[in-house]
Amino acid sequence: MNIPIARSDIHIHLSEEHISILFGDSHKLHNIKDLTIPGQFVCSERVIVTGPEGSIEDVVVVGPARRETQVEISITNGLSLGITPPVRMSGNLENTPGCILIGPLGSVSLKKGVIASKRHIHMHTNQAREWNLSDGQSVCVKVPGSRALIFDEVIMRVGEDQAQEMHVDFDEGHAAGITDFQSVEIIP
Ligand SMILES: [Zn+2]
Structure with missing residues (x-):
């Protein structure tokens, strides 16, 4: 995922x-x-x-x-x-x-x-259903790389009007060495 x-x-x-x-x-x-x-x-x-x-x-x-x-x-x-x-x-x-x-x-x-x-994931209803995730659910997300980090307490925002993207702020981004639009892994 x-x-x-x-x-x-x-x-x-x-x-x-x-x-x-x-x-x-x-x-x-x-x-x-x-x-x-x-x-x-x-x-x-x-x-x-x-x-x-x-x-x-x-x-x-x-x-x-x-x-x-x-x-x-x-x-x-x-x-x-x-x-x-x-x-x-x-x-x-x-x-x-x-x-x-x-x-x-x-x-x-x-x-x-x-x-x-609060860090969160936007996701369309169809994708969430396929992956068995629901609105408001808290998941972990693993960021790869030299500052690899697992974010806990990432809240799902599921809806018909959503696209797929995780959002963190700059402090969290720097802590994990994130490049915008790189891929990360959801761990339910
Ligand atoms: Zn957002």
Whole structure:
């Protein structure tokens, strides 16, 4: 059971309300690159993320707009910002820290929404059925190479709208010497 892996750098998902504040009324995000997961894309828009101890500039916005704004950072990014992000699945934002977002036309003081994304695997329902894997299941994944590593606690995200790809952040990627889109092995 081999799948491609990719590293996610710091990025942000924005609500319509926050897009308007940061980039102007009824602003529409500009797609400059489609991501592997259908419907998800890298935008030309950039924001500054600010925490109590520092800022990170040029943070990529990933579209489309979401119901809630979510800032995905690594633990290392958190050290620069002075924020300790809890490790969460996307969308699970209760009791998470906030930050300040600065765009070209305004700023937003977020009360919550900063997380370190829990490592996960996107998979289409048909492939998951073939391999007997289910949504929400936790699996291990073996990364080969000179820094070979077995990741435990990798959560399956199975759906009809999914493509096949494992996502880790840059800290996890560096720890395992990962090259984007290399193949890794699922160990149920
Ligand atoms: Zn993902």
